[in-house]
Amino acid sequence: MxxxxxGKNALVTGAGKGIGRGIALSLAKAGANVCIHYRSDDDExxxxxxxxxxEGVKCLVIKADLSNFFELEAMFAKIKETxxxxxTAINNAGWDPGYMDVTTISEELFNKxxxxxxxxTLFCCLNEIDLMKNNSTGGSIINIxxxxxxxxxxxxxxxxxxxxxxxxxxxxxxxxxxxxxxxxNNVAPGYIEVERMNKSAEFNRDxxxxxxxxxxxxNTNDVGEFVVYLASDKAGxxxxxxxxxxxxxxxxxxxxxxxxx
Numbered sequence: 001m002x003x004x005x006x007g008k009n010a011l012v013t014g015a016g017k018g019i020g021r022g023i024a025l026s027l028a029k030a031g032a033n034v035c036i037h038y039r040s041d042d043d044e045x046x047x048x049x050x051x052x053x054x055e056g057v058k059c060l061v062i063k064a065d066l067s068n069f070f071e072l073e074a075m076f077a078k079i080k081e082t083x084x085x086x087x088t089a090i091n092n093a094g095w096d097p098g099y100m101d102v103t104t105i106s107e108e109l110f111n112k113x114x115x116x117x118x119x120x121t122l123f124c125c126l127n128e129i130d131l132m133k134n135n136s137t138g139g140s141i142i143n144i145x146x147x148x149x150x151x152x153x154x155x156x157x158x159x160x161x162x163x164x165x166x167x168x169x170x171x172x173x174x175x176x177x178x179x180x181x182x183x184x185n186n187v188a189p190g191y192i193e194v195e196r197m198n199k200s201a202e203f204n205r206d207x208x209x210x211x212x213x214x215x216x217x218x219n220t221n222d223v224g225e226f227v228v229y230l231a232s233d234k235a236g237x238x239x240x241x242x243x244x245x246x247x248x249x250x251x252x253x254x255x256x257x258x259x260x261x
Contacts, residue, residue: 003029003030003031004030004031004228004232004233004234005027005030005031005032005087005088005228005231005232006030006031006032007031007032007033008031008032008033008087008088008231009032009033009035009083009085009086009087009088010027010032010033010034010035010086010087010088010089010090010231011034011035011037011079011086011088011089011090011128012024012027012034012035012036012037012089012090012092013037013066013089013090013091013092013093013120013124014037014038014039014092014093014094015034015036015037015038015045015048015092016036016038016039016040016041016044016045016048017041017044017194017195018192018194018195018196018220019092019144019189019192019194019220019223019224020090020092020093020144021044021048021220022219022220022221022223022224023090023092023144023220023223023224023227024036024048024052024224025048025051025052025055025224026221026224026225026227026228027088027090027224027227027228027231028051028052028055028057028059029055030228030231030232031057032057032087032088032231033057033058033059033060033083034052034057034058034059034060035059035060035061035062035079035083035086036048036049036052036059036060036061036062037062037063037064037066037075037093038061038062038063039063039064039065039066039093040063042063045061045063046061049061060078060079060082060083062075062078062079066093066116066120066124067112067115067116067119067120069123072120072123072124072127073127076127076128076130076131079131080131085131085132085134085135086128086131086132086139087132087135087137087139087140087231088139088140088141088142088231089124089125089128089131089132089139089140089141089142090141090142090143090144090227090231091120091121091124091125091128091141091142091143091144092144093116093120093121093124094116094117094120094121094144094162095112095113095116095117096159097109097113097158097159098155099155099156100155100156100157100158100159101155102154102155102157105157105158109158110158113158113159113162114162117159117162117163117165117166118162118165118166118169121143121166121169122169125141125143125169125173125184128141129141129173129177129180129182132180132182133180133182135181137181138180138181138182138183139181139182139183140182140183140184140185140230140231140235141173141182141183141184141185142184142185142186142187142227142230142231143166143169143170143184143185143186143187144186144187144189144223145163145166145167145170145186145187145188145189145242146159146160146163146188146189147188147189147190147244147246147249147250148160148163149163149164149166149167149188149242150164150250151250163188166186167186167188167242170184170185170186170240170241170242171186171240171242174239174240174241175240178239183230183235183236183238183239184239184240185230185235185238185239185240185241185242185243186241186242186243187223187226187227187230187242187243187245188242188243188244188245188246189218189223189245189246190212190218190244190245190246190247190249190250191208191211191212191217191218191246191247191249192217192218192219192220192222192223193205193217193218193219193220194220205217211249211252212246212247212248212249213247213248213249213251213252214247214248215247216247217247218245218246218247222245223245226243226245230243
């Protein structure tokens with residue numbers, strides 16, 4: 001039976017762990033060849049490459065710091081040399097500084113976060129458009145934002161600012177690229193359980209789940225399966241949208257323990 005993304009070429013940035021890793025595996029299971037980008041952990045990348053290859057698809061592995069323009073451009077040159085084009089791209093790479101009191105925000109921290117979350121995402125999108133513009137079937141670009149672009153908690157000013165920029169960027173690029181058949185959307189996850197949470201002594205899964213209307217924390221497969229849908233032809237009339245996947249938490253007026261966000 002043909003899988004829904006059979007033979008498509010996909011890029012996932014920040015694929016080494018967490019949401020990016022879940023997305024990469026979901027794409028591979030749907031039949032896509034996957035280029036996995038990562039920044040630092042070689043062992044994580046190697047283990048992910050093996051899991052992707054086990055799905056019977058191709059895997060291209062690229063290490064790069066996307067805040068460095070030279071390395072970003074080199075990554076896309078490698079993709080173009082190897083695959084010629086892309087069918088879908090998921091821009092997941094980003095820096096989450098965690099809780100940051102508003103009085104501690106500095107220009108240095110702003111620049112560090114902006115270089116990855118805003119500049120990195122924008123120039124990935126522009127390079128991805130270039131690799132998709134001659135496709136007979138267009139392409140699908142999916143940015144990974146956050147519900148915190150609209151509804152947040154204290155200590156998240158810089159992070160929320162960057163995700164708000166991605167939301168606006170997505171809508172504008174969808175407008176610019178529609179005539180090329182390229183769709184651009186933004187997925188905004190809520191509370192998704194990833195490895196670093198389990199390492200925190202403060203993490204209490206049951207307590208967090210009480211704040212989520214659906215009664216559980218999200219997992220990386222929840223996001224991955226949604227991304228597969230957006231990348232497929234089934235979502236062919238969806239573009240320029242921010243699509244929330246949060247179990248309903250962003251509809252709540254208040255949360256029990258905001259310090260855990």
